[in-house]
Amino acid sequence: MITVEQALQLVEKHARALSPRRVPLDEAAGLVLAEDVASDVDSPPHDKAMMDGYAVASCDRSAVRQVIEEIAAGAVPRQTVGSGQASRIMTGAPLPAGADAVIPVEQTELVEDGRVALRQIDPPAGQNVLPRGASVRAGSVVVHARAGLRPIELAILAEAGCAAPLVHPRPRLAVLATGNELVPVAARPAAGQIRNSNGTLLVAAAAAAGAQAVDLGVARDELQSLREHIGRGMAEDVLVLSGGVSAGKFDLVPQVLEELGTIKVFHQVSLRPGRPLWFGICDSRDRRTLVFGLPGNPVSSFVCFVLFVRPALAALAGRPFTGLPVITARLEHDFDHKGGRAACLPARVTQSATIEPGTPNHTVSILPWQGSADIAALAGANALARLPAERLLLSKGTPLEILLI
């Protein structure tokens, strides 16, 4: 059985960034830019007033000026400001010829005959003026390839005139639950049945990881049902199945996947919970589908999703192959780790009150749980504690690697 690290390397090897394509700017939030974008304009596009006030020549020392024009933002000045003159100007408006400074309106007083008295008569050249191109020069790169597009980058692209950026598209992910015992959430389970909570879990987790998730519902543990449902999943970038990959008599998922052309990369990882994990790739003419067969128990499904599917989604989206944020926290209690497999256990992290220099300022307790079906225990968790495959008697205060969920 391979280790978690070996399994991650194999997933990373097959998770390539999706081919870039252009999308409307208002659909690009959260995506990764695939080319350098240069501005087609200077910003600001003209020498710009930064305050509401009066545009003047800084060398002019007259205390009272004739107001010759009013320049609103969006207007083009027509008059040249000469000696003894000023133009009323609004924030954002272009500076008129002859002027090189703006006296704030608070420093002035209107007097009779359309004249203005200035309390400040010796402004430095450039006062309250942002010169043309000071922020961005036309032709210069404003956002580089590989940048994640937050609202800030989108605004810069908008200013630069990039209406359809070239991006790595949002990965499309299909979720397929398998199992004869499963009924839809809205149904009341009959004897022997349970609701399909993994479908909800995995669709939501995929959306939170930036994917566009589609729910394929439930396939029965029968070859024909599995074939039909899995075939639909192959139209997406990622197919995530839950259940049917363990050693049970009706665990038919690996067999059907391979029959439909998926090449197995690995099956089973030395991990608790999550050992039955199956991973393969299915290449067709126009796409590669990464296929993850997650164990059906909800905690196992969740752990395998965050450890393996999440970083794969990041890589498809053009980001580094990284998963959840990791911190170090001190164990709040002694813990007997049985070992045998690496573990990823529901845990609760707390920010500690006392911060000693050089020690982690978080503490963690590993939560009691009833095994990998106990999704309710996960609800009390805000983290997963990672433990190695060795048997360890951990004492209170031991630093542990923690994934924040």
Ligand code: AMP
């Ligand atoms: P399997 O991996 O198919 O052997 O499933 C293991 C156990 O996980 C099953 O006995 C169910 O209790 C549970 N399980 C499987 N699929 C789901 C699902 N979609 N939602 C909730 N629990 C599930």
Ligand code: MG
């Ligand atoms: Mg099953």
